[in-house]
Amino acid sequence: MQARNHDGHVRSLTVIQAMLAIACGMIIANVYYAQPLTGLISATLGLPHTSTGLLVTLPLAGYGIGLLTIVPLGDLFENRRLALTLICMEMLFTLALSLTSWVTAYLFIAFLIGLVASAVQLLVPYITYLVDEEARGRAVGRVVSGVMLGIMLARPLSSLIANVWSWREVFRMSAVLMAFVIIGLRFVLPPRRPMQPPAYGSLLSSLAKIFLSTEVLRRRGIYQGALFGAFSVFWTAVPLWLSGPRFGLTQQGIAWVALAGIAGAIAPPFAGRIADRGLTQAGTAGAMLLASGSFIFSDLARGHSELSLALVIATAILLDFAVSANLVLSQRVIYSLGAEQRSRLNGLFMATFFAGGAISSAASGWAFAHFGWAGVTVLGMVLPLAALLYFATERRKPVVECVSASLP
The missing domain is CATH 1.20.1250.20 (MFS general substrate transporter like domains)
Incomplete structure (x- = not known):
């Protein structure tokens, strides 16, 4: 091409x-x-x-x-x-x-x-x-x-x-x-x-109108916010957990675990092909289930052993895969809404799910401090499941929304 x-x-x-x-x-x-x-x-x-x-x-x-x-x-x-x-x-x-x-x-x-x-x-x-x-x-x-x-x-x-x-x-x-x-x-x-x-003032004033009038934008932002929230929950707490008495890893050891987790980055091209085949809805549900289920592996990790560390790495890979895949699926939907508002649509979408990640990161530290890794696991599993319940209320027919032509 x-x-x-x-x-x-x-x-x-x-x-x-x-x-x-x-x-x-x-x-x-x-x-x-x-x-x-x-x-x-x-x-x-x-x-x-x-x-x-x-x-x-x-x-x-x-x-x-x-x-x-x-x-x-x-x-x-x-x-x-x-x-x-x-x-x-x-x-x-x-x-x-x-x-x-x-x-x-x-x-x-x-x-x-x-x-x-x-x-x-x-x-x-x-x-x-x-x-x-x-x-x-x-x-x-x-x-x-x-x-x-x-x-x-x-x-x-x-x-x-x-x-x-x-x-x-x-x-x-x-x-x-x-x-x-x-x-x-x-x-x-x-x-x-x-x-x-448009003028910059009109550009900024149109953001609220675009957000409030475009349901699919709000939904996709919330879906990705929940999954990115689970991602932030995991990566905020896991260095503390791995450096603690159960694993006792050094900073360099934690870095190698994080490097292993990048295998989940193979998801975007795969998700892109799914979206191009019209399977966005099925892919979204699958990503939510995978993100929630990935935390089960980390909860099975007991003691400092190669198997336990492998289970933590498996969680990282599966979670990264799910979050990356849903990001592509969501952006594929967002970018189809209107070329002339694409930058604003993308900015609103990213800001929405970014806020979810920031809030979840703070909640992760609190959960780990008060309930240990079990609290982190519950929080990480609940966020994607809540998104899945919200996703179940979405109309099953393809949603095609166009930003109002009256917007600048």
């Missing part, structure tokens, strides 16, 4: 998809690099132990705000230029983060890194403008594979690099990678200009 840009240059869609997947993975990883390094960074910057959560919270908060304030700009400005501008800023911010020794500056820059990392959600739907409708699910699946790999690799990779060198080298490496991403996208990505772009 090939795509032609307005200059008449022919570019291979395979190359474009690969570059988008790589770029998305490298950009989104910046939001997650610091999560296993909070102790090291706090010690270097003199951040009090009670405030270390800010190292994780601020990049995530920036990313969430960016989904609602920056991603909608894709319906207003030429998309390639906008994305490249944001990635250039990301490169400068990661370099600045590696150099700062002032805790206030670090926290502010970390927030900005999350804010401009929302460029990922400009790049994911980019491929949908270049492929035919019948191939859209597979194309989105390939790009989302990069996003999920970036999220899953960020934590173990930063742990391993910091273990050999220092946490600053993690962000210096990222700045170099951002430079390669900029060069790659500049050469392979065709420009894409929105038709009849």
Whole structure:
């Protein structure tokens, strides 16, 4: 398959998809690099132990705000230029983060890194403008594979690099990678200009109207929010569990467990093919059941043994598979709602399920502190099952909603 840009240059869609997947993975990883390094960074910057959560919270908060304030700009400005501008800023911010020794500056820059990392959600739907409708699910699946790999690799990779060198080298490496991403996208990505772009004020004011008037958008956001919530529940608590008396793993050992879990990233292309065959509803139900059932394996882990560790890894793989698959299925539905509002639709969808993940992550820490791994297991199983019950109320016939033409 090939795509032609307005200059008449022919570019291979395979190359474009690969570059988008790589770029998305490298950009989104910046939001997650610091999560296993909070102790090291706090010690270097003199951040009090009670405030270390800010190292994780601020990049995530920036990313969430960016989904609602920056991603909608894709319906207003030429998309390639906008994305490249944001990635250039990301490169400068990661370099600045590696150099700062002032805790206030670090926290502010970390927030900005999350804010401009929302460029990922400009790049994911980019491929949908270049492929035919019948191939859209597979194309989105390939790009989302990069996003999920970036999220899953960020934590173990930063742990391993910091273990050999220092946490600053993690962000210096990222700045170099951002430079390669900029060069790659500049050469392979065709420009894409929105038709009849609205004013920015009208753009933002339309978000609430789009969200309230589009049932399938709300439903898909809640479905994915519940599954991503289960994902966040697991990955928030499992490092604490594995480093505890039952397993006694070091940070490096936990990193290898996280690396094993990336096998679940094979789900997006598979889910894309399911969506293109019209099996989105069945795939959604299957993903919810798989996400809930995966926690059974971790609950069977007893004592520090190879079998117990294998059961934990099995949970990670199955859970990652389910969450990644449902993400592709949901985005395939969202991207069919309207090309001219696609950036806003995607931003609203991502913000909805991202909020579910943030809330669930906080609940996971509370559940583990009060009820141990049993509490985490129950919470992780209940979230997808609740989504499944809500999914059962959805109309069985295909839902095709178009955003009102009156919206800007």
